[in-house]
Every structure is written in C-alpha cells, then in structure tokens.
Amino acid sequence: MAHIARVRYPQRMSVPENTRPRRPWGAAQWTFLGVVLAALIGVTPALLDRLLPDDAPAATASAPPPAASPSVSPTPVAFQLTSATSVPQCADITGYGSKPPGREVGLFIRVPGDSKYYWEKILTFDGDSWRADRVVIGAPGDAGKEFELVLVPMSVQAVVEFRKHDGTPYAVDNPPVTPLATLRVTRTTNLGSC
Numbered sequence: 001m002a003h004i005a006r007v008r009y010p011q012r013m014s015v016p017e018n019t020r021p022r023r024p025w026g027a028a029q030w031t032f033l034g035v036v037l038a039a040l041i042g043v044t045p046a047l048l049d050r051l052l053p054d055d056a057p058a059a060t061a062s063a064p065p066p067a068a069s070p071s072v073s074p075t076p077v078a079f080q081l082t083s084a085t086s087v088p089q090c091a092d093i094t095g096y097g098s099k100p101p102g103r104e105v106g107l108f109i110r111v112p113g114d115s116k117y118y119w120e121k122i123l124t125f126d127g128d129s130w131r132a133d134r135v136v137i138g139a140p141g142d143a144g145k146e147f148e149l150v151l152v153p154m155s156v157q158a159v160v161e162f163r164k165h166d167g168t169p170y171a172v173d174n175p176p177v178t179p180l181a182t183l184r185v186t187r188t189t190n191l192g193s194c
Helices: 028-052 157-161
Strands: 091-096 102-111 116-120 123-128 129-136 146-156 182-188
Touching: 028 157, 091 157, 091 182, 102 157, 116 129, 146 157
Parallel strands: none
Antiparallel strands: 091 129, 102 116, 102 146, 123 129, 146 182
C-alpha cells in the first residue's frame, strides 16, 4: 500500500485587530455634523456660481452712478460744425463735440495741400457745444479757397506754449498730437470783423 504523505500547512495566524468598541454618536457629534452640512449647503451654490460659466448676466446690487451734468453727454460726441461752412475771413465758428477729459482743444487752420498748420486759439466749451470767436481764416485775397479747421487735443503744457502766439501768425509743421477732427470750410469774399 502506498503511503500518502500528508502535507501539513501552517495555520493561518491572524494578527489581533486593534478595535475599540463603537459608541453611538453623542449630541455634540450630531451638532457638529449638522453645522458642517449646513455650511456646505450654504456655500456650495455660491462656489458653483463663481466656478461655472453662466450665460445670463448676474444681477448685482450697487450704488447708483453719480448724476451727470445735463449738458454733457455720457458718450463722446464727434466734432462737427453748426456754423456755416462758407465763412468770411474773420468768423465765429461753432459746433458740437465732446471735450476730452483733462485736455483742451486747440484750433489750427490749414490750406489743403499745404504742409503748415496755423495756430488760432483754444475752443470754448459749454457741455458738448463749442465755439471759437474771431477766427482769422486766410488772407483778404483767399475768397473761394477751401480751408481745414483742424481740432487737436492739447495738454496744459501745449496750451501754455501755443497761447504765447495768440493773435499772431504762427505755423507748425504738424499738430502736437493726432487731430480729433478736420472740418472743411470755404472762404467767402466777405472780410468779417475782427
């Protein structure tokens, strides 16, 4: 008879677990859990609102904007003439346009095709209306010629410098900065009164 060998396997040894007996939650633990859940419920929508894109604009409360003066438009008004485009040699020029914040607007006269810009004066503003009185446009023999009224934003320093030349012919090769507008007028035979 053949002998069947019995193989002995080592017994599994289990490591005793470090277990403590479970105690039911007390009032303090349930209160803490309630506070944490309430905080999560309160904060989650606000966090999701910030993190997720929204197609509709959100309404926010804010203080009302300060009241604007009634004579100034909230959006800039482009420069245009309200006075006639046919002008005497000495003319009062008026128009509409918004004065740039912190700047003055200077008036230069230019003959189309000429490289020189002739200084005239600073515009006077009343809201979005402006004027320049007693503007000299060309010489007595310039009737029928076109002239450009070139409106240029000017810093305080530029105004001080150019005002030194008020009332005298003073030409520059280029305005100090890019013009706001160029308005065309045609000289009449009338000399006007300066």
